Amino acid sequence: MYFASDNTGPIPQAVLDALVQANTGHAPAYGADPLTTEVTQSLRDLFEAPDAAVFLVPTGTAANSLALATLCPPYATTFCSPVAHIHLDECNAPEFFSGGAKLTLVPGNDRMTPDALRATIANEGTRGVHGPMRGPVSITQVTEAGNVYSLDALNALCSVAQEFGVPVHLDGARFANACVALGCTPAEMSWKVGIDVAVFGGTKNGLMGVEAVIFFDPDLARTFELRRKRGAHLFSKHRYLAAQMAGYLRNDLWRDLATTANARCAELVDSLSGIAGIENEPTANMVFASLPRTTHQRLMAAGAQYHLWSGNLDGTNPDDLLTARFVCDWSLQSEDIARFHALLRN
Amino acid sequence: MYFASDNTGPIPQAVLDALVQANTGHAPAYGADPLTTEVTQSLRDLFEAPDAAVFLVPTGTAANSLALATLCPPYATTFCSPVAHIHLDECNAPEFFSGGAKLTLVPGNDRMTPDALRATIANEGTRGVHGPMRGPVSITQVTEAGNVYSLDALNALCSVAQEFGVPVHLDGARFANACVALGCTPAEMSWKVGIDVAVFGGTKNGLMGVEAVIFFDPDLARTFELRRKRGAHLFSKHRYLAAQMAGYLRNDLWRDLATTANARCAELVDSLSGIAGIENEPTANMVFASLPRTTHQRLMAAGAQYHLWSGNLDGTNPDDLLTARFVCDWSLQSEDIARFHALLRN
């Protein structure tokens, strides 16, 4: 009953196998190895983007911060949701990598709306050299609150960005879960709706630590390479990043893993329904649900692991409704959900 | 005959086994897992430093840059050799992580001398707010030119640093190779000679990508943690860094791997002797040797892989002596050296 996060589970055997397979003899360092070349091509194929510039980095924060630094000069600002990971959970990494650019929060909660985005961008560009310049829009898919933008919604946000001539970054730490939820292809969820740079996350969906950053406009590639190196994110033994990604792409493993995770979440939602208040649209692998404090106490005492998102376990009123976040990773079994189900109804 | 670098070889089976072993069930993220706790303690034991603050990061550049940023404020300078990796090969990463601190090169070549270091530090501190403040000394062991500082030499440099009240950082990308060459313990090669922060490298000695940064003064730990996070080097699935390091430490694997690499290098030196001009004191795993252009052409044509360090293969004079760098990693076999030996004497 481990619902604390999707960065806490094991890696699939197929990924381990890919590591073992890559582990023979010597290979050129820093991404000049054949496996990296192969994986780069596989990602271009997957995204139907033959000219894309593709990079592997070890963490989601690196992927986001390096991509944004490439798009956002230090005297500009990135537009994002007030609950975006880049704002709340990266200890100023975007500000660091960009050399001091700002994040401008689009009013609202979780999913940005085109109107709020338009008003925010419009307002930011009116102070000449006194305010920051308009920089990229950053969209998170799946959002931090477990919601999934529809393709139309993504397209509408990208259209707003285009009105102002600013590029769009997609934080796709849970790219696969969103693709599965929408039943679409990676291309449909990225450049076809207007995304300029997408992060295709692997770490939360089964890898030890690999994210692909995909620039659909390869002209941006050269400064990314230099920023990756000076950010200390260029692996010398790059084949081990490539091997993980190779295992992830082979036979659409990435999609299978996300399908499983989303399915577990759907079971969990079923289990919570009627008992808990569901607070998001849980079509991917996360559900936010409110339950009375006593219920949380009982669940956790019995070994369920998850994070409270509001309130705390030790309050005085047993009936207070506390919101919790439940995340399902690929390694959960239906039995785990069933045990939780039984416990919840006990 | 792969002597191009020690970041191009495979990882030992014992490290793969440790990964497999760690790959069960869920584990808390960001270093809160039991394996990270265990490895932290193992490193404290290995370094005989019960209070040390220990951090794992994925690359040597991250280890060096983050450690130096902790020691060197942006208005200061780090003292290092003109051929230091931090100066030549990290695309300004130390300047980036420190927020714009400088590197001051100690005149000389490769190994710094106490006199040159003293004169350089003394000179740097004489301009009030106009020049940079004196920051840390950074020593590389094994050096970029394949030499090994004796313990006395390290101690002499650290004593100079102490004269000026500045801390000392050890770039130990090849820490293990140096330890084996000197026949000393990690403690003897670090805090016992006066090192304040040591990088205990794993990547060049058999790991996929893990370096330990060890602060003997734990007071520095908190800002390192924050810098690691905002530098995007805090792994969520941290157990896979820890697992590699666990495999590396178990049964002194780290020492065995370096012993093997150094032994191969010694065989290579024997092989080169009398034919090539040996340009360093090759007691660790690197030898720099000069050979006529034609010999290089013949060796490379036959499949020997290594880097020329001066000149280039296509010059007109066949007799020009060109210096090459030969690096031995743990995975080379005596047969590799024997083949090279035969080829060289052919």
Next chain:
Amino acid sequence: MYFASDNTGPIPQAVLDALVQANTGHAPAYGADPLTTEVTQSLRDLFEAPDAAVFLVPTGTAANSLALATLCPPYATTFCSPVAHIHLDECNAPEFFSGGAKLTLVPGNDRMTPDALRATIANEGTRGVHGPMRGPVSITQVTEAGNVYSLDALNALCSVAQEFGVPVHLDGARFANACVALGCTPAEMSWKVGIDVAVFGGTKNGLMGVEAVIFFDPDLARTFELRRKRGAHLFSKHRYLAAQMAGYLRNDLWRDLATTANARCAELVDSLSGIAGIENEPTANMVFASLPRTTHQRLMAAGAQYHLWSGNLDGTNPDDLLTARFVCDWSLQSEDIARFHALLRN
């Protein structure tokens, strides 16, 4: 009828005289001149702070950004109003000087409330290394919206900062106008209510370009000095900054100038009352007032100069109420206000 800003007027004769007086012979550079020493002491006396560290810089943005960089490490955040100058009007200067620290906006409008500040700080410190660390609170007095915090209000905000152990910065670009409005001393409006670092602005109150930064805890002085130098804000011919400040302090000129500016504003408020909607509490030298579009068109056509704060002059509806900002500087005459009064009522 020039109400556009208080950075557009001339400098008083007494300040020019002080420049002329200082302009004899040679004087040591970089602040080692006797006049700088004298002015430093005068500021300590004025603030009743014999140990204070005092620095002169040429712009308000420099004063704020350098002070905040001293208080806020790059992995932390500064708490401020959503309309703070440091957030809206400095083109990311605080982010630049701090090396990428964040600004966290305290919900509300203009003046921060203790409750909102407390909730914001409390919330920011709950994510371990993932979120930014808590940094300083920055208070603007007079606020950007022309309001003045009472001494009790300042004290309440500083008390909240003390609850969390974070320091307080005062953006005092209009320090003098606030002091006059409150009828208090500089000490009462700074360290006596809990301010740690105050900017004592001169530029908006009659100087060509000088602000004093006053650290009541001199331990912070050394890094400020270095930051000022590397920020290129240490003047070689420092006596000309000192001379301006000397003229400003002599015979309480600073207070006289602000008294005059505030008095003009009070006359302007009288003039606007009954006709315009007054939107702030205009006890200092700024009034925000709403008037119909046609009135603005008429006023501006007749030569009144001021900025619209909302809406724009060319809209279709003549009756729309548009907010304007009127700022009075020391050089305005009662005749200017009288002309405006007549025009308004024409």
Next chain:
Amino acid sequence: MYFASDNTGPIPQAVLDALVQANTGHAPAYGADPLTTEVTQSLRDLFEAPDAAVFLVPTGTAANSLALATLCPPYATTFCSPVAHIHLDECNAPEFFSGGAKLTLVPGNDRMTPDALRATIANEGTRGVHGPMRGPVSITQVTEAGNVYSLDALNALCSVAQEFGVPVHLDGARFANACVALGCTPAEMSWKVGIDVAVFGGTKNGLMGVEAVIFFDPDLARTFELRRKRGAHLFSKHRYLAAQMAGYLRNDLWRDLATTANARCAELVDSLSGIAGIENEPTANMVFASLPRTTHQRLMAAGAQYHLWSGNLDGTNPDDLLTARFVCDWSLQSEDIARFHALLRN
């Protein structure tokens, strides 16, 4: 007998007059005033560069650092002399403003040679993403050691830069003194020899604190403006920078001041000749000369003010030759030199 620096003297009456003249009524802020427009045009005329982008900043460090930041991305390096002011005397300001770019020192002493520059640039660009990218060349004229590059020498250095496609920055803190020494026009000493961005210094030649930065390629102007603002170097009361520069340009005052300073230096050189060892080619306003320790002691005791550049006054051997730097500013009189002459020969 004040030869300590050219940043310690008074400002000419004509500059004060220009300040007084500018000090009437209100004027738009941030450089939108008519005087700034006029001065911008005057500088374009003076440099025979009708399209040039022109900016005023208050310090030489600001001028250099902002100009270099515009030319040098954070993953690149600037090539300069080992004794360049940007390297030795700006407390890492170039590294700060560029976001962590490096300075690469061209071996030699003081004036760079084309061969040394070519070899240094060639060597820097050979490490792919591992080393920094090639950035601008920075030339100082008059050099820190008081020498003046000939126009041919400048042209030769710029030609080397062009070979590699990198731009050239001229640190012209003593631009006027060099122009006078060479008997050339500003255009001849800048874009006509291949300079891309020139700093036309005013502070060391009589202003309180104004330097003009002149981009002969105006495409670079926009990012400079933004960098100036976020570096806190955009003056609100910009007319007072413009007024100083207006006074400086009117009737070629800049040239007259430098002519006077250089003439005083020539008299000083005459005075030193035969007694002291002259160590530079003192055609501008600085002479480096060696004298016995006892002579220095005697001169300083009698009130001569200048800096020792090597050794120190309190050594044991009275006959040691110590090098001193003597700088002449525009305000020195022939009588000052005559007094020094008499003293020296006493």
